[in-house]
Amino acid sequence: AVDRDQEPPDSGLMTEMLWSDPMSVRGRAPSQRGVGVMFGEDVTRNFLETNNLQLVVRSHEMKDEGYEVEHSGNLITVFSAPNYCDQMGNKGAFLRFTVLTDAERETEEKKAAMANGLNRNSERTLYGNMKVQYT
Secondary structure (H helix, E strand, O other), X not given: OOOOOOXXXXXXXXXXXXXXXXXXXXXXXXXXXXXXXXXXXXHHHHHHHHOOOOOEEEOOOOOOOOEEEEHHHOEEEEOOOOOHHHOOOOOOOOOOOOOOOOOOEEOOOOOOOOOOOOOOOOEEEEEXXXXXXXX
């Protein structure tokens, strides 16, 4: 178990989980951040199978659209801070699971206040069995 009620330490499982990022090629590689590792779809698939899970949801990596679906839909990165540091112009997102029927996942993004007043239009996109909406 990971004690989450603390500042991230310099090393260890919590630090690896916080700073590791997905990559588009198989295997593992050193992280460009200098801490953690990069991991491929095969690593994600193995983690899901080993732990009897269907999806990895992660954060702590800025995404222009506020989220990104990777590794054949088995990994979602959600970044909730819009216009990160008042200069990135990215969207913010959150993920909400609603039980519709067995094995259906739904995500929805809500418009957040932005320091620079950027405005974006609504869109709906379908990712497999995942419905995504953002404004």
